[in-house]
Amino acid sequence: MDDQVIRMGGVSVRRGENLLVGGVDWSVELDERWVVLGPNGAGKTTLLKLAGAEMHPTTGTVEILDEQLGRTNVFELRPRIGLCSAAVAARVPGDELVRDVVVSAGYAVLGRWREEYDRMDTDRAAELLDTLGIAHLADRAFATLSEGERKRTIIARALMTDPELLLLDEPAAGLDLGGREDLVARLSGLAMDPDAPAMTLVTHHVEEIPPGFTHALLLADGGVVAQGLLDDVLTEDNLAKTFGQDLELQRSGDRYFARRRG
Numbered sequence: 001m002d003d004q005v006i007r008m009g010g011v012s013v014r015r016g017e018n019l020l021v022g023g024v025d026w027s028v029e030l031d032e033r034w035v036v037l038g039p040n041g042a043g044k045t046t047l048l049k050l051a052g053a054e055m056h057p058t059t060g061t062v063e064i065l066d067e068q069l070g071r072t073n074v075f076e077l078r079p080r081i082g083l084c085s086a087a088v089a090a091r092v093p094g095d096e097l098v099r100d101v102v103v104s105a106g107y108a109v110l111g112r113w114r115e116e117y118d119r120m121d122t123d124r125a126a127e128l129l130d131t132l133g134i135a136h137l138a139d140r141a142f143a144t145l146s147e148g149e150r151k152r153t154i155i156a157r158a159l160m161t162d163p164e165l166l167l168l169d170e171p172a173a174g175l176d177l178g179g180r181e182d183l184v185a186r187l188s189g190l191a192m193d194p195d196a197p198a199m200t201l202v203t204h205h206v207e208e209i210p211p212g213f214t215h216a217l218l219l220a221d222g223g224v225v226a227q228g229l230l231d232d233v234l235t236e237d238n239l240a241k242t243f244g245q246d247l248e249l250q251r252s253g254d255r256y257f258a259r260r261r262g
C-alpha cells in the first residue's frame, strides 16, 4: 500500500436535485490526522461516508486504502476502517455489556470462534477500555452509560480491529464540558501515537480539535473552502467563509477557540 489512505478526485454526491458535496479533491496520508470542519448541512457526514466506503460518489473517484469504490468489494474493505458515529452507536443493543460491544468487533472480522483468539481479543478489549478510561464500566449494559461513556465505548470498539483508518463523526457532540475535555485529551493521545491509524474527525467546533491533529478541510455548502496544514487553514478569513460570519479566532497553547466578533 502506498502512503495515501484516502484519495478523492473530482468527487460529487447528488441526491435528486441536491448536491451534497461537489468538486472535492482530497488526499489523506497514513501519518496524517485530519479535521473536517463546517456548519450544519455542509456535507461533512457525506464526506465521511465516502471515506468509510458506506456511500459511492455520483461522479469522480474515491480510493480508500488503495481500493477504488465501485471496483472493490466494500464488505472486505469496511472491516479495515473504524467508523465511530451516532448511527453506529444506535445499532448497539441496549442490553449488551460494554466489554462485549468492544470485543464483538473482533469477531465480526475473524468470523469464527477459537479459544486462543478469544483470550487475545479479551485482553485487547480490556487494554482499549483502559486506554479510553472506561475499564470500570466493562460489565455495564450499554444503555446505562452516559453519552460520553457511550462515545468512548464506540471508539474502543472501532479500534478493536486495528483499523488502518479511523473515522470519527462528531465524537464530542452532546458531551458536557468535562466530557468534551476528557474526550479531546484522549483523542489527542491517540493522534500523537505513531502506531495509531490515519484519522479523520468531523466537527462543528474548533474547540474540539484535539492537539496532535495535523490537517484541516473546511467545508461549506458541499464545497471545499480550504484544506491543508491545520495552522495554514485555520484562519479568521477561512472561518468567515466557512461559517458565513465574522469570527474571531484565538489560539491558546495547542487549542483553538472561536467566537463571533462584535
Ligand SMILES: Nc1ncnc2c1ncn2[C@@H]1O[C@H](COP(=O)(O)OP(=O)(O)OP(=O)(O)O)[C@@H](O)[C@H]1O
Binding pocket: 015, 018, 019, 020, 038, 039, 040, 041, 042, 043, 044, 045, 046, 047, 204
Ligand atoms: N439522501 C439525501 N437526499 C437529499 N438530501 C440529502 C440527503 N442526505 C443528505 N442530504 C442533504 O445534504 C446536505 C449535507 O448533509 P450532511 O449530512 O453531509 O451534512 P453535515 O455537514 O454532516 O451536517 P450536520 O453537521 O448537520 O450533521 C444537507 O443539506 C442534507 O440535508
